[in-house]
Amino acid sequence: MSNVATIVSVAGASFAASFVEAVEALTVVLAVGFMRGWRSSLAGAGAALAALALMVAALGPLIGLVPLRALQALVGILLLLFGLRWLRKAILRAIGIIALHDEAEAFARERRGLAEAERKRGRGLDWVAWATSFKAVLLEGMEVVFIVIAVGAGGLLWLASAGALAACVLVAAIGAAARGPLSLVPENALKFGVGVMLSAFGLFWTGESLGVAWPGGDAAILAFAAMFLAVALALVALLRERRTEAA
Amino acid sequence: MIARIVEPLIGLFIEDGLLAAGTLIAVAAVATLTLTGALPTAVAGLMLVFALPALLAASVLLSVKRARRQ
Numbered sequence: 001m002s003n004v005a006t007i008v009s010v011a012g013a014s015f016a017a018s019f020v021e022a023v024e025a026l027t028v029v030l031a032v033g034f035m036r037g038w039r040s041s042l043a044g045a046g047a048a049l050a051a052l053a054l055m056v057a058a059l060g061p062l063i064g065l066v067p068l069r070a071l072q073a074l075v076g077i078l079l080l081l082f083g084l085r086w087l088r089k090a091i092l093r094a095i096g097i098i099a100l101h102d103e104a105e106a107f108a109r110e111r112r113g114l115a116e117a118e119r120k121r122g123r124g125l126d127w128v129a130w131a132t133s134f135k136a137v138l139l140e141g142m143e144v145v146f147i148v149i150a151v152g153a154g155g156l157l158w159l160a161s162a163g164a165l166a167a168c169v170l171v172a173a174i175g176a177a178a179r180g181p182l183s184l185v186p187e188n189a190l191k192f193g194v195g196v197m198l199s200a201f202g203l204f205w206t207g208e209s210l211g212v213a214w215p216g217g218d219a220a221i222l223a224f225a226a227m228f229l230a231v232a233l234a235l236v237a238l239l240r241e242r243r244t245e246a247a
Numbered sequence: 248m249i250a251r252i253v254e255p256l257i258g259l260f261i262e263d264g265l266l267a268a269g270t271l272i273a274v275a276a277v278a279t280l281t282l283t284g285a286l287p288t289a290v291a292g293l294m295l296v297f298a299l300p301a302l303l304a305a306s307v308l309l310s311v312k313r314a315r316r317q
Contacts, residue, residue, distance in 0.1 A: 088263060203299055210277065210282070210291050235308075
């Protein structure tokens with residue numbers, strides 16, 4: 001695969017996936033901030049980021065100790081599980097079987113839950129707010145870390161990290177400016193694209209770990225992405241049509 | 248607190264049990280056949296290329312069927 005195609009696929013997949021995760025984390029942090037105060041919310045988010053940094057610093061160097069084939073197999077299988085799950089969900093959302101993820105609704109739901117907890121709150125540190133932000137940022141952050149490691153596993157960790165960092169910084173900047181949920185982000189379209197890319201990377205790495213010499217080398221990733229996209233779009237078209245007929 | 252974090256972490260990879268199990272079984276079967284020398288690597292690659300999108304399609308179709316029944 002040419003350098004440009006490599007950069008676009010690795011950084012693009014990492015950016016888009018991280019963007020979705022960052023939006024989800026930001027939605028919770030904003031809801032907590034509005035309801036319970038910014039200090040606790042930002043302290044929880046900061047603690048989660050510190051925990052993530054520690055985890056990456058501690059576990060990152062261990063990646064080099066794992067045999068390449070084993071790492072490819074592990075990353076490939078996890079990417080397949082992760083990518084196919086996203087793609088399945090995006091297809092089901094596109095045909096209306098499950099509801100579209102609505103960040104505005106998630107924001108409102110989080111606020112309602114916190115208002116309930118507010119009534120039970122005593123004096124002292126607001127642990128509910130802290131823990132809610134901490135959990136959201138830690139979980140979404142771990143997804144970002146996993147995506148970066150998996151997508152950049154072919155020696156392009158720096159590129160995947162740059163894509164993820166750019167997404168997180170962009171989301172944080174938009175969140176700071178808008179002070180509201182990023183409900184305008186076309187999340188399902190992003191998840192659709194990311195599911196396609198992660199599944200394609202997963203198929204590629206799983207095959208590589210078994211010694212498959214893919215035709216075209218790295219360029220096979222793009223062919224796999226096209227294949228998963230075609231299958232997903234065909235499913236959406238077929239099942240939408242059937243639903244329309246049934247209605 | 249730990250359980251509340253671990254549960255969604257597992258959910259990151261496994262949501263539809265059938266899809267996750269099918270993926271693991273397909274990869275394990277192809278890997279076993281390849282590593283024992285029963286399957287050339289080129290055929291292994293081809294099997295993965297066909298099996299994984301087929302599993303995705305099966306999982307989606309089953310979910311739609313289940314939803315219609317409800």
